[in-house]
Amino acid sequence: MQLFAQLFEQLDQTTKTNELIAALHFYLDQVDDADKLWTIALLSGNRPKRQVNSTRMKEWVADLAGIPLWLFEETYQVVGDMAETIALLIPNNQGESVKTLTEWMKEIIDLSEKDDEEKKAFVVEHWRSLNQRERFVFNKLIGGSFRVGVSQKTMVKALATYSGKEENELAHRLMGNWSPETHTYEELILTSEGTEDLSRPYPFYLAYPLDESSDFNAEPSQWIAEYKWDGIRGQLVKREGETYIWTRGEELVTDKYPELVRLSENLPNGVAIDGEILAYQSGRPMPFGALQKRIGRKKVGMKMMEEGPVIRLA
Amino acid sequence: MTRPLLAFTSKGIYCEQGDFYIDPWQPVNHAIITHGHSDHSRPGNANYLTHRDSIPILKYRLGNVRISGLSYGESVIKNGVKVSLHPAGHILGSAQVRVEHKGEVWCVSGDYKTSPDPVAEDFEPVKCHTFITECTFGLPVFNWPSEETIVAQIEEWWKGNQASGKVSILCAYALGKSQRILKLINPLIGPIYSHGAVHAINQIHQKEGFLSGEFPYADPSATKSEMTGALIIAPPSAVGSSWGKKWGSLSIGMASGWMMLRGTRRRRNVDRGFILSDHADWSGLICAIKETEAENVICTHGYTEAFSEWLNHLGYQAFSEKTLFEGESLESKTEEGCSFLPNFLNSWIKPLKRMS
Numbered sequence: 001m002q003l004f005a006q007l008f009e010q011l012d013q014t015t016k017t018n019e020l021i022a023a024l025h026f027y028l029d030q031v032d033d034a035d036k037l038w039t040i041a042l043l044s045g046n047r048p049k050r051q052v053n054s055t056r057m058k059e060w061v062a063d064l065a066g067i068p069l070w071l072f073e074e075t076y077q078v079v080g081d082m083a084e085t086i087a088l089l090i091p092n093n094q095g096e097s098v099k100t101l102t103e104w105m106k107e108i109i110d111l112s113e114k115d116d117e118e119k120k121a122f123v124v125e126h127w128r129s130l131n132q133r134e135r136f137v138f139n140k141l142i143g144g145s146f147r148v149g150v151s152q153k154t155m156v157k158a159l160a161t162y163s164g165k166e167e168n169e170l171a172h173r174l175m176g177n178w179s180p181e182t183h184t185y186e187e188l189i190l191t192s193e194g195t196e197d198l199s200r201p202y203p204f205y206l207a208y209p210l211d212e213s214s215d216f217n218a219e220p221s222q223w224i225a226e227y228k229w230d231g232i233r234g235q236l237v238k239r240e241g242e243t244y245i246w247t248r249g250e251e252l253v254t255d256k257y258p259e260l261v262r263l264s265e266n267l268p269n270g271v272a273i274d275g276e277i278l279a280y281q282s283g284r285p286m287p288f289g290a291l292q293k294r295i296g297r298k299k300v301g302m303k304m305m306e307e308g309p310v311i312r313l314a
Numbered sequence: 315m316t317r318p319l320l321a322f323t324s325k326g327i328y329c330e331q332g333d334f335y336i337d338p339w340q341p342v343n344h345a346i347i348t349h350g351h352s353d354h355s356r357p358g359n360a361n362y363l364t365h366r367d368s369i370p371i372l373k374y375r376l377g378n379v380r381i382s383g384l385s386y387g388e389s390v391i392k393n394g395v396k397v398s399l400h401p402a403g404h405i406l407g408s409a410q411v412r413v414e415h416k417g418e419v420w421c422v423s424g425d426y427k428t429s430p431d432p433v434a435e436d437f438e439p440v441k442c443h444t445f446i447t448e449c450t451f452g453l454p455v456f457n458w459p460s461e462e463t464i465v466a467q468i469e470e471w472w473k474g475n476q477a478s479g480k481v482s483i484l485c486a487y488a489l490g491k492s493q494r495i496l497k498l499i500n501p502l503i504g505p506i507y508s509h510g511a512v513h514a515i516n517q518i519h520q521k522e523g524f525l526s527g528e529f530p531y532a533d534p535s536a537t538k539s540e541m542t543g544a545l546i547i548a549p550p551s552a553v554g555s556s557w558g559k560k561w562g563s564l565s566i567g568m569a570s571g572w573m574m575l576r577g578t579r580r581r582r583n584v585d586r587g588f589i590l591s592d593h594a595d596w597s598g599l600i601c602a603i604k605e606t607e608a609e610n611v612i613c614t615h616g617y618t619e620a621f622s623e624w625l626n627h628l629g630y631q632a633f634s635e636k637t638l639f640e641g642e643s644l645e646s647k648t649e650e651g652c653s654f655l656p657n658f659l660n661s662w663i664k665p666l667k668r669m670s
Contacts, residue, residue: 012576012579012580013585013586014585015583065454067454067624068627070623071453071454071620071623071624074453074617074619074620075453075454075455075620078453078455078575078617079455079575079577080575080577081576081577084575084576084577085455088455088457088574089454089455091457092457092459149580
């Protein structure tokens with residue numbers, strides 16, 4: 001994990017795209033394919049389920065640092081990041097991990113089989129033995145958000161120059177359902193035939209801030225304004241007679257919108273439609289709340305479809 | 315208890331018996347000043363008393379004011395109250411103020427740090443009944459790495475910038491931290507320049523023999539070829555303006571205790587943060603308080619609520635008082651102290667809600 005922790009620190013220390021890319025290249029050159037894939041997954045926000053309860057972690061660290069819980073909470077409020085608060089509260093030592101990122105992830109995933117005491121023993125032992133930088137990354141791996149200052153776009157760019165693949169193609173490969181537990185780096189990044197996932201959506205085209213103020217100098221007539229509908233962004237893909245609906249967060253939500261699946265029966269294979277999913281009745285959009293009722297459901301019954309029918313606006 | 319020896323009033327910390335204030339924030343007749351930072355030494359007082367090494371700093375900042383000096387350990391009697399100054403380890407001339415009356419001893423820390431400093435005299439604990447302490451970094455996450463570690467990081471960063479043809483700009487307080495860095499950094503790595511604000515304070519230090527070496531004024535109109543590979547020490551306010559833009563590609567570093575936190579580091583949007591503070595860290599504060607053998611502790615600035623509650627937990631009689639001291643801010647302190655208000659409200663001194 002030394003290398004991964006070092007990468008994390010480097011990515012954290014700069015906001016310049018070329019330096020971020022250089023750090024990623026330097027890292028990719030040194031680790032094996034399994035670690036490469038885990039890194040891609042983690043930086044894409046594709047991470048395994050949290051295995052350790054954060055309330056328990058707070059209790060353990062307060063205990064270890066010899067402070068009451070209220071002082072932990074006060075401190076956490078100031079630091080603003082749980083993984084960091086924990087890393088800073090435990091006295092520093094020089095321990096370094098010899099395990100690879102993949103080995104770490106396996107141990108962390110295996111925690112799901114363990115009881116609370118075993119989890120505590122695992123976590124506390126590593127808090128004690130790792131140095132501050134690795135302890136912080138270890139906490140990040142265990143759970144919570146894994147936000148690091150590198151965007152998906154930049155990561156894909158780095159991966160493209162590293163692997164010699166096209167950026168667009170890579171962005172597409174990284175979409176949809178995959179995990180380092182089910183795929184290899186070879187399959188996901190390098191080979192294209194056979195293993196291609198039929199459901200895989202296309203990368204969403206996202207709004208991004210303009211860098212140069214000169215971009216704003218264009219004539220108003222040169223601009224296109226677009227409605228911002230109050231629904232959820234969704235991508236419908238039809239391949240080999242099957243329809244898939246993806247959210248912007250790359251969640252497969254086909255079952256929640258049966259009326260859209262039915263509508264796509266007449267679409268030819270190979271079609272993808274990106275647009276907004278809206279609850280819609282009598283020729284107008286309904287409030288977001290109507291759609292929200294359906295978002296959390298596993299199965300959507302007739303009644304729901306009558307109360308909050310949805311359409312797509314592309 | 316009868317009237318306390320030192321009281322918190324609208325003008326500052328006041329000793330009624332001796333009729334003087336310590337670091338007052340409104341003009342008074344007699345002001346005892348712990349050190350030369352602008353939130354502790356404000357203009358407008360009729361008489362100033364401070365450590366003798368602080369005199370040139372105060373004169374530079376406040377003009378020709380009536381000012382007298384003491385050495386560390388030397389005392390004066392004011393209406394039966396014995397006043398003496400003791401090293402606070404914060405910056406050149408920084409002092410704790412010991413106040414004694416009829417066997418009762420109070421001590422006002424001002425700002426202090428317990429780790430060594432190449433310019434400031436080492437902090438010296440003062441035995442007292444009541445200790446009025448700062449607690450800028452009074453939370454258990456603040457534990458400073460060693461000075462050598464940080465200096466090595468700064469030097470490595472500087473060399474790295476040289477290798478990629480960049481100018482290194484290191485942000486640090488003009489008074490105190492800048493000179494500390496100049497004393498510590500290896501001058502053989504490359505040319506070192508000072509921003510105007512730093513340069514002026516350097517000259518005071520040099521004149522009194524506390525700093526040697528050449529750290530010329532960094533001329534904003536200097537060309538890229540003149541400045542590439544140089545290190546420039548500048549106050550935080552200098553960065554972000556057009557200053558330095560002519561020198562080509564810059565790497566901006568910041569030296570502050572706040573750089574301990576990833577969030578502050580990222581929000582400041584500097585290229586590198588170096589954890590270097592002129593304030594005591596968590597264990598420094600706890601240690602210093604223990605060594606005073608005080609029973610009562612009053613926390614004046616920093617995380618006063620949480621810190622005084624922790625001190626209560628440790629068995630002290632502790633509480634907090636509101637003051638206008640700022641601790642370590644990420645902005646420059648107002649170099650011309652014409653404002654009686656803090657130059658910005660630190661979100662971290664906002665009283666935090668009790669959790670339990």
